[in-house]
Amino acid sequence: MAKNEINLDNLSVPGLQQLIEDAKAVLEGKKQGAKAQLIEEMREKAAQLGLDLGDLLKQPGPHTNVRKPRSDAGKAVAAKYRGPEGETWTGRGRMPRWLTDAMHHGKTKEDFAV
Incomplete structure (x- = not known):
């Protein structure tokens, strides 16, 4: 104190x-x-x-745990799968609902391959 x-x-x-x-x-x-x-x-x-x-x-160069962005990030990608009503999916990201539903009914992704 x-x-x-x-x-x-x-x-x-x-x-x-x-x-x-x-x-x-x-x-x-x-x-x-x-x-x-x-x-x-x-x-x-x-x-x-x-x-x-x-x-x-002295510290070595900056080191981060950040992933390097993809070289093709932001570019349009051709669709790999086409749904029964014309929907498309590139195969990236979350699987679309139409494909998930079809797979639950016995179909495979290859059935919708473009």
């Missing part, structure tokens, strides 16, 4: 807001000081090992 305790119940709304802003400023200053101290310690340890801190912190 701080040396000079503050009774928050006695502060007005503007007083509390000012206290919060002051506390945030002090916190930010302490964070910056701790960061600078940590960097200096790491520099010293790296120097003891004969290394450069910058080389240690």
Whole structure:
């Protein structure tokens, strides 16, 4: 706890807001000081090992787990299947209802191949 305790119940709304802003400023200053101290310690340890801190912190190129988009994404694709009433399906994405229903009645996808 701080040396000079503050009774928050006695502060007005503007007083509390000012206290919060002051506390945030002090916190930010302490964070910056701790960061600078940590960097200096790491520099010293790296120097003891004969290394450069910058080389240690360099990261390899950006690595993401995002899949690369398909080369043919967004292009029109020819239909592979045609339904009894002229519906078509390219064979990509979710199977259409007309084909699912037909398969439940004993048909196969190859029966509708174009």
